[in-house]
Amino acid sequence: MREWNLGKPTRQAYGETLAELGEEYPEIVVLDADLSKSTHTYIFGEKFPERFFNFGIAEANMVSAAAGLAASGKIPFCSSFACFMINKAFEQIRIGVAGSRLNVKFVASHGGISVGEDGFTQQSVEDIALMTTFPEFTIVVPADEFATKWTIRECVKHPEPVYIRTGRPRAPIIYDENTKFEWKGTKTLEKGEDVTIISYGLTLHMALDAHNKLLKKGIKSRVIDFYTIKPLDEETLLKASEETKGIVIIEEHLLNGGLGSMVARFLSDKNPCKIKTIGINDAYAESGKPDELFEKFGLTVENVVQKAEEIMSNGR
Amino acid sequence: MHKIEIQKIEKLQSIAKDIRKDVIRMTGEAGSGHPGGSLSCVEILVTLFFHIMRHDPANPEWKDRDRFLLSKGHGVPALYAVLAKCGYIDQNLLLTLRKFGSPLQGHPDKRFLPVLEASTGSLGQGLSIGVGMALAGKIDKKDHKVYVVIGDGESQEGQVWEAAMFCSFHKLDNLCAIMDYNKFQLDGAIKEILDIEPVVNKWKSFGWEVFEVNGHSFEELINAFEEAKKVKGKPQIIIAHTIKGKGVSFMEENNYFHGKAPTKEQKEEALRELGKDP
Numbered sequence: 005m006r007e008w009n010l011g012k013p014t015r016q017a018y019g020e021t022l023a024e025l026g027e028e029y030p031e032i033v034v035l036d037a038d039l040s041k042s043t044h045t046y047i048f049g050e051k052f053p054e055r056f057f058n059f060g061i062a063e064a065n066m067v068s069a070a071a072g073l074a075a076s077g078k079i080p081f082c083s084s085f086a087c088f089m090i091n092k093a094f095e096q097i098r099i100g101v102a103g104s105r106l107n108v109k110f111v112a113s114h115g116g117i118s119v120g121e122d123g124f125t126q127q128s129v130e131d132i133a134l135m136t137t138f139p140e141f142t143i144v145v146p147a148d149e150f151a152t153k154w155t156i157r158e159c160v161k162h163p164e165p166v167y168i169r170t171g172r173p174r175a176p177i178i179y180d181e182n183t184k185f186e187w188k189g190t191k192t193l194e195k196g197e198d199v200t201i202i203s204y205g206l207t208l209h210m211a212l213d214a215h216n217k218l219l220k221k222g223i224k225s226r227v228i229d230f231y232t233i234k235p236l237d238e239e240t241l242l243k244a245s246e247e248t249k250g251i252v253i254i255e256e257h258l259l260n261g262g263l264g265s266m267v268a269r270f271l272s273d274k275n276p277c278k279i280k281t282i283g284i285n286d287a288y289a290e291s292g293k294p295d296e297l298f299e300k301f302g303l304t305v306e307n308v309v310q311k312a313e314e315i316m317s318n319g320r
Numbered sequence: 321m322h323k324i325e326i327q328k329i330e331k332l333q334s335i336a337k338d339i340r341k342d343v344i345r346m347t348g349e350a351g352s353g354h355p356g357g358s359l360s361c362v363e364i365l366v367t368l369f370f371h372i373m374r375h376d377p378a379n380p381e382w383k384d385r386d387r388f389l390l391s392k393g394h395g396v397p398a399l400y401a402v403l404a405k406c407g408y409i410d411q412n413l414l415l416t417l418r419k420f421g422s423p424l425q426g427h428p429d430k431r432f433l434p435v436l437e438a439s440t441g442s443l444g445q446g447l448s449i450g451v452g453m454a455l456a457g458k459i460d461k462k463d464h465k466v467y468v469v470i471g472d473g474e475s476q477e478g479q480v481w482e483a484a485m486f487c488s489f490h491k492l493d494n495l496c497a498i499m500d501y502n503k504f505q506l507d508g509a510i511k512e513i514l515d516i517e518p519v520v521n522k523w524k525s526f527g528w529e530v531f532e533v534n535g536h537s538f539e540e541l542i543n544a545f546e547e548a549k550k551v552k553g554k555p556q557i558i559i560a561h562t563i564k565g566k567g568v569s570f571m572e573e574n575n576y577f578h579g580k581a582p583t584k585e586q587k588e589e590a591l592r593e594l595g596k597d598p
């Protein structure tokens with residue numbers, strides 16, 4: 005199997021990019037809730053102290069204040085761990101930001117179970133599900149430092165509410181400085197026509213590993229980075245459902261409300277095909293190394309390969 | 321004390337009476353709504369919009385306008401009536417309150433009425449939204465002020481105190497809160513459900529400049545707002561003691577009218593009390 009070079013954690017790429025953007029965009033203000041050393045917003049804070057506000061451990065106040073700042077023409081980037089910012093301030097996002105479709109960028113780190121040792125209270129396995137409930141929010145999960153850098157630079161250009169999930173551990177490098185992405189798009193990394201594998205964020209490299217393993221078995225898989233969760237790239241999904249025998253989705257998220265459930269709903273309406281979902285099945289995780297947790301919850305390359313083969317074998 | 325001309329006070333009193341009649345007509349016509357807490361904040365709103373705040377109905381998006389947030393969003397009939405009186409919205413819209421297709425939603429909704437500074441109605445959030453607006457004013461070195469009316473029951477929300485702590489720490493002297501202290505919340509008397517006393521001491525200990533006034537006295541409200549403008553380095557709050565349902569005898573301190581509209585007969589009786597239009 006391919007050895008992946010580990011790059012920066014996506015949260016670090018976020019913090020560094022944000023600090024670069026500060027000069028170019030005087031409207032950017034950055035809000036954090038006592039986790040700036042973890043979310044890496046502290047870098048912006050050191051460079052632009054007059055535009056950085058540490059709200060202390062008070063997420064609700066932070067999120068509503070972000071709404072007030074956006075209503076006043078600022079571009080607030082609001083950061084904390086996904087669990088705390090979204091779950092604690094869910095209704096503040098709903099009323100203050102989503103209800104008025106304000107230009108607030110929520111960038112939360114510690115998405116998924118790859119948080120690892122800190123345990124379940126810090127691991128967000130439901131952030132995607134929660135954020136997809138907000139009308140017209142754009143949701144992006146970049147897979148590596150280069151994708152993150154592009155995402156942060158690009159999102160500022162779009163005056164709309166955005167949620168970006170970043171991760172805690174170092175992320176396998178999949179892209180480079182020159183990779184072209186499209187806002188609200190997805191990226192097809194392998195063009196096979198037998199079966200489709202979809203993933204995003206810190207499980208994307210597993211999809212690519214599975215692709216190589218399948219290739220050795222004579223199966224050509226299509227691998228798509230669904231870095232944009234919402235709006236759902238319906239065209240790409242329809243093509244995959246028409247051109248390949250089925251779709252495997254692997255994600256570091258609860259099965260309920262994750263990308264897999266969105267894809268299944270969409271395709272069952274438009275063009276039913278075989279869909280296999282891999283994610284966390286109605287549970288919370290625990291302390292451990294990310295790989296140990298991935299193994300326990302079935303987020304493995306072997307599992308992707310097996311599901312792809314099930315689809316190919318015409319079984320159910 | 322500021323000397324305020326008697327004619328000015330009489331003018332404000334006359335506006336307040338009109339606003340009260342509008343609130344009764346609107347909620348009566350809608351068949352639902354919150355007349356009690358709308359009537360209690362009438363003088364606060366009238367003082368702000370007709371005497372204190374810097375704003376221009378001909379230019380609602382004026383960047384240097386003072387901002388107004390009704391954090392206790394259920395009192396919005398009073399705000400709609402005031403906005404109509406100022407000329408921000410058509411007076412004829414008032415009787416469409418809460419009806420399908422109306423911009424006058426049951427709680428303030430900026431999607432339908434952009435002249436509102438924010439959508440409010442989930443209690444506890446308005447002060448924090450005001451924090452963001454006050455911060456933006458500071459960053460931009462502007463001198464406009466942010467006024468936020470909060471409820472007394474609303475002060476049970478933890479977020480209010482998150483914002484309270486933040487405002488004083490960040491010396492947001494461009495923010496002034498007003499608590500409409502009508503002593504009741506939906507389920508009953510505040511002192512019986514979860515007393516917020518000693519509320520003046522709470523705000524003082526959070527580092528705010530606190531004023532305590534009769535929230536139906538224009539003289540006292542104007543004086544407090546003028547004094548609040550002079551405060552440097554601290555946020556201010558005016559604890560306005562009010563009467564729920566103020567102005568209509570059978571609604572005053574009658575918490576039945578927290579969230580119940582007057583019937584047709586009650587509406588007529590209330591309007592008689594308030595004095596028919598000339």
